[in-house]
Amino acid sequence: MEVSEYTEHDATGLAELIAAGKVSAAEVQTAARQAVESVNGELNALVGELFERPLAADERGPFRGVPFAIKDLVLHAEGVPQRAGTRMLGPGIPYPYDTALMRRFREAGLAAVGLTATPEFGFSATTESVANGPTRNPWDTSRSPGGSSGGSAALVAARALPVAHASDGGGSIRIPAAASGLVGLKPSRGRTTVAPDYADPLLGLGIEFALTRTVRDAAGLLDAVHGAEPGDRYLLPAPATTFADAARPPAGRLRVAVCTTAASGVPVDPACVAAVAAAAEALERAGHTVEEAAPEFDVAAFDDANLKAWCSFLADGAYGAAAALGIELSTDVLEHTTLACAEYGATLTALDLYAVDRVFNATTRTLARFLTGYDVWLTPTTAAPNTVLGHLDANDPTLDARGWYDRIFTFAPFTAWANVTGMPAVSVPGTPSPEGWPVGVQVVGRYAGEETLLGVAALLEEALPWADRRPAVLAR
Template sequence: MEAHEYADLDATALAALVRDGQVSAEEVQKAATAALDAVNPQLNALVGERFVAPLEYAADGPFAGVPFAIKDLILHATGVAQTAGSRMLGAGVAMPADTHLMARFRRAGLATLGVTATPELGFNATTEPVATGPVRNPWDTTRSPGGSSGGSAALVAARALPVAHASDGGGSIRIPSAACGLVGLKPSQGRTSPGPDYADPLLGMGIEFVVTRTVRDCAGLLDAVHGAEPGDRYLLPDPGRPYLDEVGAGSRRLRVAVQTTPFSGSGAVDARCVEATEAAARALEGLGHAVDVAGPSLDADAFDAANLVAWTSFLADGVDGLAAALGVTPGPDVLEAATLACAEYGRGLRASDLYAADRVFNATRRAVAEFHEGYDVVLTPTMNVPNTPLGYLDQNDASRDARGWYDHIFSTAGFTALSNVTGNPAISLPLGRTEEGWPVGVQVMAPYGDESTLLALAADLERAMPWAGHRLPTS
């Protein structure tokens, strides 16, 4: 398989070639390793060396032999060392067993070739950890690929991988997808299993899935890995038909709300992000959907205060748990300044603070659910800006306290955290372009549990506003 052939194909196409015997899985993986070796020196998206051979996978899975990588956070594979983007874990800690989602990725046939970079403990909208250095956006290597799944997004955007693992606690699948021109679905809370290590990571806001280049890959992979495991807290109904069928069928006529002011944070919205959203709204109107300017009524100040409690308590628990397990003292020699500030703030919270945050989250979920009684989906920019310069979101900046760091992150991404709190599925699609040629993401959010509507509409937008021809200058 030639390099250009590999780069042109998504995961669905590669799997079909392997399944039909037109190429071998080994040929596909050889092309992937060559691509990874070619782009990673510039992008710095892998943690450590790529694997000499892929991790074991099911040869009869629907994506058998398709190259893949796992993010250096939350999910883990048996015997694979991971660092969570932090010097605190040194060269990495290898876990003794797969998480449930990792086991499902293996059963789907995905061939894991490496670990992708994340910011320290995932609390950033860029991927520039002190531990391993900045990951660069392949569209412009002076810019950030977003975070916290920036390593995965950079490699998929560079066409070194067709798909890679990602996770999302406040936008960390959708933000890098927007910055790198990818499809990024955050599924509903409970659609993929967080077990066995977690019941509700980040007070239920943390969700895992993948980043892809096409909607059909997103749908097919969700078909392959969704579902609860014994002991999971949530048991969502299965879709009425496979998600991949929704891609071909297209959407029913929908009521679409368009909002271009952020749900949270205090950052301004770049005109190019607004323009991309409005262009998508016009396309949907042209497809026969009913489109209105509207949005749910929320208390943004209360939302941000509650979200700060959720994030800092989670970071405090993570830092202190790792310190105790590893015999390490948290300090500036092993943790970045903003991580330390957030952990210290989180340690000072009381149980009543968590309950107060939960009350805000409850009110938010109910307000959004009530809004969805009148509208099937909400269309927004994914980010406030197309991307950020490297160094702008400096997690080692000692001048910011916990609230200052939170505000700095969400001044660039005020649209994504809402669906983490509500549990609703949301997807970022690369529907816009800047004068520099950078992609611009547009987000669609659907009601809780309704990935079917979301993926059908995403496929309609992919056909109406195709992005496949927008290629990197070196592609």
């Protein structure tokens, strides 16, 4: 299989070719290796080298032999060192077991070929770390592909891989999807397992899944990996149909709320507003009821609680790793803002975290009540199409914990609501910016309502197609 043929297929298409015997899994993986190597020098999306050979996967799975990559954070594969984007872990720490979702990716047939870059401990809306350097956006290499799943996003956007693992604690699947022109589905809390290492990672904010180029890949992969493990905290109802069947323009008449202003009041780029307007018009043309509406949140309380959640998570990770390694935390091993956030997180008390829980509960009930009147909520994914490399500098010594938090969420003021509430959300490519950059449109749905979300995403993919768009850096 030539790389030029390989890049024209999504994961579903490659799996169909392999299942039909038209190409072997080995030929697809050879093409993938050539494709990744053709772009990684320019994009810096990998951590280390490609694996000597793809990790073992089930040859009977629905995505048998399809190339894949693992984000270097939270999810891990047996024997593969994990660095979490930080210098303090050096060459990485290998785990003696797969996480449950990694096992499910293998059972789906996905053949992991490498690790993808992430910012330090994932707390950024870009993928630039002292440990690994900046990852570049294939649409414009002076710009960021977003974060924290930016390494995965860059390789999928450049068509070097059809699909890659991603995770999302405040927008880290959807932000890189928006900046890189991809489909980024954050499932409902509990839809994908976080076993065995966590019950509620990041106080319930963290969700694991993937980045894809097509809606059908997101739906098919969710069919393959969703569901609880013994001991999981959440047991969601099974979907009424397969997610793949749900990924088609919905029948009936949906009620769609549209909002293009950020609750925080930060300005929103006209290109992001225009992309949402075009998506809303497409839904209206399809017969759905569209109206401007938004829930009313206590933004100040939300930001204070979200900051404390993140800083407690960073404190746990950084101080825990330091204790295990027998080292002291300092800027010799951590970036300035990571250290500032960890130090602040270490000062928080049990009372502080119970207060966080109360704000999260109020936020969840506000959005849930709002969505009793609407099927989905349509917003920009981010307040601008992307950021220039260096704008989100996690090693900036002038920023304290709150300053870093504000810098991130000024760029991404729309995404964290879905993490706090546990509701599913997806970013799909909207109409491009005047510069030709991708622009993301976010759709938020009711808890456990991925079927509706995927149907809306499929409608937008059909009405405002993005499959023929190509970035400047393209696998060859």
